[in-house]
Amino acid sequence: MSSSDKLALTLLLLALPLALVAALVSGPVSIDLGAALTQGWRSESSDAVILWQLRLPRALLAILVGAALGMGGAAMQGMLRNPLAEPALLGVSSGAALAAILLLYYGSALQASWGSAWQSGWLLPALAIAGAFSAVGCVWLLAGRGAGAGQLVLAGVAINAFLSALMALALNYAPSLFAMQEIVFWLLGSLANRGWDQLLLALPFVLLGAILLFSARNYLRALSLGEDSAASLGYRGRRYPLSILLGIAAAVGAAVAVAGTIGFIGLVVPHLMRPLVGQDPGRLLWTSALAGALLLLLADILVVNFVGAQELRIGAVTAFIGAPFFFWLIVSARRGQQL
Amino acid sequence: MKGLEVSCLQLGLERQRRPVLSEISCVFKPFELTAVVGPNGAGKSSLLQALAGVLAPSAGHIELDGQPAERISPAQMARLCAYLPQAETPAWSLRAADLVALGLLPWGRPKDRERRVSAALQLVDAQQLAERPVTRLSGGELRRVQLARLLVGEAPLLIADEPTAALDIRHQLQLMHTFRRQADAGKTVVLALHDLPMAARFCDRILLLEQGRLVAQGTPEDVFTPALIGDVYGVTCEFRWRDGVADFVPLDLL
Amino acid sequence: MKKIFLLTLLLVTQQATAQNRIASLNLCLDQILLNWLPPQKIASVTWLSADDHYRKAPLPKHVYLNRGRAEELLRLDPDLILVGQFGAQRAAARLRNLGFNVVAIPDAYSLEQLLDQLSALEKTLGHNAPLEKQKRRLEKLLVQPVPRARASALILSANNITYGSGMLEHQLLERAGFANLAAKQGVEQLGRVSLEEVVAAQPDLLVLYGGEKDFAIAHLAARHPVLKNYIDSGRVYTLPAELGFCPALVAADVLQQLTEKRKSLVEQR
Numbered sequence: 001m002s003s004s005d006k007l008a009l010t011l012l013l014l015a016l017p018l019a020l021v022a023a024l025v026s027g028p029v030s031i032d033l034g035a036a037l038t039q040g041w042r043s044e045s046s047d048a049v050i051l052w053q054l055r056l057p058r059a060l061l062a063i064l065v066g067a068a069l070g071m072g073g074a075a076m077q078g079m080l081r082n083p084l085a086e087p088a089l090l091g092v093s094s095g096a097a098l099a100a101i102l103l104l105y106y107g108s109a110l111q112a113s114w115g116s117a118w119q120s121g122w123l124l125p126a127l128a129i130a131g132a133f134s135a136v137g138c139v140w141l142l143a144g145r146g147a148g149a150g151q152l153v154l155a156g157v158a159i160n161a162f163l164s165a166l167m168a169l170a171l172n173y174a175p176s177l178f179a180m181q182e183i184v185f186w187l188l189g190s191l192a193n194r195g196w197d198q199l200l201l202a203l204p205f206v207l208l209g210a211i212l213l214f215s216a217r218n219y220l221r222a223l224s225l226g227e228d229s230a231a232s233l234g235y236r237g238r239r240y241p242l243s244i245l246l247g248i249a250a251a252v253g254a255a256v257a258v259a260g261t262i263g264f265i266g267l268v269v270p271h272l273m274r275p276l277v278g279q280d281p282g283r284l285l286w287t288s289a290l291a292g293a294l295l296l297l298l299a300d301i302l303v304v305n306f307v308g309a310q311e312l313r314i315g316a317v318t319a320f321i322g323a324p325f326f327f328w329l330i331v332s333a334r335r336g337q338q339l
Numbered sequence: 340m341k342g343l344e345v346s347c348l349q350l351g352l353e354r355q356r357r358p359v360l361s362e363i364s365c366v367f368k369p370f371e372l373t374a375v376v377g378p379n380g381a382g383k384s385s386l387l388q389a390l391a392g393v394l395a396p397s398a399g400h401i402e403l404d405g406q407p408a409e410r411i412s413p414a415q416m417a418r419l420c421a422y423l424p425q426a427e428t429p430a431w432s433l434r435a436a437d438l439v440a441l442g443l444l445p446w447g448r449p450k451d452r453e454r455r456v457s458a459a460l461q462l463v464d465a466q467q468l469a470e471r472p473v474t475r476l477s478g479g480e481l482r483r484v485q486l487a488r489l490l491v492g493e494a495p496l497l498i499a500d501e502p503t504a505a506l507d508i509r510h511q512l513q514l515m516h517t518f519r520r521q522a523d524a525g526k527t528v529v530l531a532l533h534d535l536p537m538a539a540r541f542c543d544r545i546l547l548l549e550q551g552r553l554v555a556q557g558t559p560e561d562v563f564t565p566a567l568i569g570d571v572y573g574v575t576c577e578f579r580w581r582d583g584v585a586d587f588v589p590l591d592l593l
Numbered sequence: 594m595k596k597i598f599l600l601t602l603l604l605v606t607q608q609a610t611a612q613n614r615i616a617s618l619n620l621c622l623d624q625i626l627l628n629w630l631p632p633q634k635i636a637s638v639t640w641l642s643a644d645d646h647y648r649k650a651p652l653p654k655h656v657y658l659n660r661g662r663a664e665e666l667l668r669l670d671p672d673l674i675l676v677g678q679f680g681a682q683r684a685a686a687r688l689r690n691l692g693f694n695v696v697a698i699p700d701a702y703s704l705e706q707l708l709d710q711l712s713a714l715e716k717t718l719g720h721n722a723p724l725e726k727q728k729r730r731l732e733k734l735l736v737q738p739v740p741r742a743r744a745s746a747l748i749l750s751a752n753n754i755t756y757g758s759g760m761l762e763h764q765l766l767e768r769a770g771f772a773n774l775a776a777k778q779g780v781e782q783l784g785r786v787s788l789e790e791v792v793a794a795q796p797d798l799l800v801l802y803g804g805e806k807d808f809a810i811a812h813l814a815a816r817h818p819v820l821k822n823y824i825d826s827g828r829v830y831t832l833p834a835e836l837g838f839c840p841a842l843v844a845a846d847v848l849q850q851l852t853e854k855r856k857s858l859v860e861q862r
Contacts (some may be wrong), residue, residue, distance in 0.1 A: 027787070027791045028789060028790050029786050029787075029790055029792075029793040031793070045477050046792045046793050046795055047793075049792050049819055050789040050792050050793060053792075053818065053819045054788055054789050054792065054817075054819060055789070066584065076429075080428035080470045082430075089521070155364070168438075171475050181752070182810055182811065183813065184809075184811045185657050190810065191752070192813070193786075193813040193814040193817055194786055194813070195817050195818050195819070196818065197818065204640075218444055221441060221444065221774075222441060222444055223430070224429055224433060224438075224441070225427055225429060225430075225441060226427050226428060226429075226430075227436070228388065228393050228422075228424045228427075229422070229424055229427055229466070231391075231393045231413070232391045232392065232393055232417065232420065232421070232422035232424075233415040233417050233441070233442075233445055234415075234416065234417030234418075234444070235413065235690070236413040236416075237413065238390065262449050274431065276435055278433065278437055279432050279433050279434075279437075279472070280431075280432040280433065280437060281430075282429060285428045311752075311753070311785075324685075
């Protein structure tokens with residue numbers, strides 16, 4: 001890692017708390033940040049409530065979801081050895097979203113029998129992650145035993161399209177007056193009106209996913225040589241790809257359960273970070289988590305400051321911020337640099 | 340260094356339910372440089388993959404120092420055997436030195452990593468490539484960097500599939516000298532080769548494969564006879580031995 | 594003088610209208626028929642009215658569910674067809690040409706329009722006890738002076754929508770003695786209000802728009818823990834969903850409940 005790369009990473013690390021401060025001061029109401037901070041989080045003054053109960057959990061959720069997506073993208077690209085992979089590719093996101101939609105919109109029957117689990121709120125992320133796992137499981141089965149990356153991608157695209165169709169169908173028949181609009185919520189994601197409860201729901205699963213992915217970082221490193229070489233370096237068997245898929249399903253599934261499917265971060269962030277870590281797929285994991293968190297937080301600041309009759313969708317904003325970076329990457333690759 | 344003796348007993352291997360190797364029995368010993376030769380599709384790569392533990396045999400078994408290979412964990416196996424496949428395409432544009440360092444993964448993060456990497460690069464005459472991204476190396480340069488990755492660890496068994504393909508003659512010779520020295524230092528070295536004179540000149544033992552079967556094994560003088568080569572490759576040829584160096588002249592198709 | 598005129602009009606219409614088969618081409622009018630008329634008089638309502646979202650009154654079995662097409666009603670041969678200001682206009686015109694008795698009832702988006710709507714209904718349907726009772730109740734409530742001890746209120750509806758000046762909901766709040774904070778901040782018709790604006794505005798009463806028990810992300814704001822304070826201290830009032838699509842049914846109730854709510858809030862101070 002050259003010194004300029006180190007500098008860039010340090011700047012990113014410093015930018016995150018700055019962006020957090022920016023997120024805390026931005027909103028439709030102007031609050032006295034210093035006073036709200038000193039009043040503490042139990043205070044009932046409206047400034048303190050806005051800061052501690054609304055802005056802080058939302059900003060932290062943006063960081064958590066962004067980190068999960070960035071890390072999931074880096075892991076997926078590493079595992080498939082393909083720079084165009086993204087965490088949603090193997091149906092993780094649509095599986096999680098479909099499970100969440102089925103539970104939320106049709107789950108009133110479950111509410112009776114699973115009352116306690118429902119109350120504690122664990123059921124939703126648990127089911128979303130189960131949905132993510134089942135989607136990945138279907139892809140795994142469809143691709144067949146010992147499938148290579150290419151077959152996995154093909155199976156993933158097929159399962160993904162099918163799940164998206166099911167999702168639209170489920171929302172179409174949902175007993176909700178807002179069914180069509182809710183499809184947009186899920187497909188473009190949203191952090192609006194989220195609080196500590198959603199953050200605390202997602203946190204353990206994202207952490208679990210992060211641990212799983214991080215413990216497989218050397219497998220991803222070895223895999224940059226190819227599957228045979230990785231096997232000869234000791235990363236043989238299904239344990240490692242499974243732990244990667246499990247990690248992605250847990251982290252991204254939980255993120256989708258609370259925020260919907262936010263695209264583009266998982267695709268573009270690993271690209272941006274790869275040159276900074278000397279293309280090392282291991283270190284790419286945590287740097288992508290960092291950059292994903294920063295990008296989503298910035299996108300959310302934009303959403304919060306956007307004035308309009310309708311809420312600006314955060315998925316649209318991430319594409320808006322992410323796509324120009326991608327253009328720039330393509331242009332610089334055309335000039336002879338490496339992607 | 341403690342050497343490693345590898346033996347194959349009635350080894351058979353299938354790919355997509357089609358047998359690619361059958362009834363292979365042979366022994367690879369420390370201090371020995373062995374070349375696996377044979378026409379395209381004879382099963383050379385499959386044999387090497389089985390030896391490296393990348394493919395599981397469907398019949399017979401492999402023993403390392405008398406211990407059945409299936410009882411050795413993948414992590415343990417990685418410390419015993421370094422393997423370079425025939426075609427290894429790096430997915431990411433790593434720095435050459437970083438790619439070489441991947442060869443040390445089975446040993447964790449040794450403190451003298453930098454030194455070992457540059458020593459390995461020196462062995463293949465590639466120290467000047469250390470900082471270059473691997474996607475911007477020529478075919479031969481990349482191959483040498485990959486060989487450095489093979490040599491950087493401490494595995495007593497080295498397996499390389501056609502290591503000299505894509506190299507110029509100077510680097511071919513240099514590389515064969517390197518493998519020779521590794522064998523002389525006590526390692527067990529197994530190479531798949533197409534270059535028969537090179538195999539004859541540097542290797543102690545030759546395994547000649549044809550259609551998944553072991554046709555002949557022994558010293559180069561034993562195996563490289565016009566009759567055997569004619570049978571297996573379907574060419575007429577002539578060997579001229581001078582001080583253990585074979586001059587091999589393929590004359591024409593049979 | 595006006596009263597006498599109305600009375601005679603009432604008598605005349607009552608005699609002229611011995612309708613026994615009434616059909617409706619409008620969701621709100623459906624509900625009015627189902628709630629206030631004896632079931633045997635109803636020939637047809639729109640298919641939307643079968644949905645539990647909109648319907649409180651029972652749906653008699655013999656009532657035909659129409660999709661606003663002329664030929665459907667042709668077959669039923671109703672004595673009276675009610676139609677709203679918007680929607681099913683083509684079918685209404687066709688039926689009118691065919692000689693059916695089609696009456697357009699104006700929609701209600703304000704208190705004034707609501708009274709007009711009730712009068713129009715009275716005129717068309719003739720003597721009807723629940724209708725007259727509702728109208729009298731509303732008129733009585735509206736002549737009462739607007740209370741002086743005012744409290745503030747803010748409406749938080751699905752998708753963070755709030756109601757400003759010019760809306761019926763606003764009028765009801767003002768009439769009940771609440772200052773609608775959204776209107777004070779210059780919101781006309783509909784506007785967007787974020788949760789932090791709700792918290793910062795600190796209204797005495799938080800008014801939610803009810804109706805849907807099922808989950809929707811659109812309702813996430815109303816479930817946010819920062820509003821727990823309001824719910825725990827009883828400073829929440831939920832508008833019935835009918836107010837949104839057929840205020841005639843509930844406007845009087847809402848106004849009365851809001852007035853009482855304000856009284857209790859002022860007393861708590």
